[in-house]
Amino acid sequence: MVPGDAPVLALTCGEPAGIGPELAVMLAADGVPAARLVAVGDPALLDERAAMLGLRVAIHPFAPGEPPPAPRRGVLPVWPVALRAPSHPGRLDPANAGHVLETLNVAIDACRAGRAAGMVTAPLHKGVILDAGHVGFTGHTEYLRDACGVEEVVMMLATDSALHAREAGWRGETTLRVALATTHLPLREVADAITVPRLERLLRILHADLQRWFGITAPRIAVCGLNPHAGEGGHLGREELDVILPALEGLRAEGLALDGPLAADTLFTPRHLEGVDAVLAMYHDQGLPVLKYAGFGRAANITLGLPLVRTSVDHGTALDLAGTGRADLGSLRVAVALAAEMAGRGI
Template structure:
């Protein structure tokens, strides 16, 4: 039993659907019937108990101990206290430090070897900033906490994997942000982690252009000619399998996707619109380049669904399964 990897799951924004999704982990189906990992949820224990009672969820909440064996209907919990009681759908900035404490505890456990990976339920960026805490997202927060100079956000679902050269930037800032240095760093991280986390010895990466029609030979923009292509040519010279720059409007067609193992989009909506259309509800977010394994759901806090019992746990289940597979591949088990 102790050979099983331990996966920490943070329950996210307490007013959102994260806590009730975490409760559903106790009923998560196990392939073949044997547990592949031990799960531990980081949350306020009474919050979970209240949400379980309100939704009629039958679950046993058990204090986490490294000696705990996985049991059906039992959820292991590391208690982190809320600042104030939380109600479904009602944001409270006073609980924003609690949300970050969940992340800090999971991260500390991953770095110490207590946990093999962390999986994150959604947080609400707005209310964290309302509390006076500058926060742009899990990806950037974990990068700062681990002193990682560059991380890459990738969303995955089914056989589709889409990484981003830039993440949460206003659209007007994107062209200036895509420099040769940034693009090279992102491609090196993506290439390396497609091997470490997904097992591709020689990953094929489809690279989008920035402009319509990938610049149309310079008539619709010169970033492809002056920035993207020179970087791709240089890294191809080192043996990387890079295809592009490709027009983004045709890159996500089945014949094109069949030529690659993952996609690199230049900005958030260019890549994630297609990914979420194809996989929403069962896609996940993976942070590449970190010294730890981190996966996440690909949706938000869904305040309007909180407390209704209608939230789909599919993305969280997939994020957990992917974290387990990555931990096993990395030898953390």
């Protein structure tokens, strides 16, 4: 049973042809011990997916201005957002791109109005949103940044047994948090995007939000170099000497505990991670393959630097699994548990 004073979390259902809608009904069928969940999506689609999977879940649409119903296993409250076109598992349709973005807007508005304590996002499909004409869309992280009117956000993934083992059904022994200096950029553009001011902004956000949301009084952050062997003293590139190191030295003077720049190929080993609260990787595929190898399906994505709580799953739309009942709830459980814990710390 979910306590009545548990935080209300808005769960956007993501790409309707993917596994997001069925994850929402699966979670409602199983129960959500950490939070009072309100799905944001099309009630008819959710009802259809529940029937397709043979789940006894009652879909309860209600208006955003109304209080959510009392939490009950097998009941999924929904803030309705109608599909733009019929949706079928595994079959993308650009006509529904606007539906996906509207679910995000409804969840953001609910958080900012105090109707939700945070939001959890099921996966969307960036390609189909771009195909629909939403030029420049690069993902949840950047969309939330722009919608909330903040200059900078930090994408961080965490696989955290200490906080979420019970909810996730996982018994791992390590905590790994990996933040990104750049997110969804072509590799060719990464070096130009890494500047001293940008790194300073990102590290200040990471430091502050590790304190704010995770209760870490004095965070220790390890920072990757950009080049192999962290530049090998300038022989394999000068970004470490000319950009990363000056940024770190300036922030160390402000009192931040920063290690680096460090060679990524050895940083992600138990000896070097001991005592480290988070790692800042320079680009997407420098840090996330390690984290996903360590805990794929048992990790969550967090957007730091927002005026609201946002977590997400660590996987994509899984179009090949949609409608089969084989989707795994593990990451969504972690994302919900993490959002509930963060919301409990307050804004």
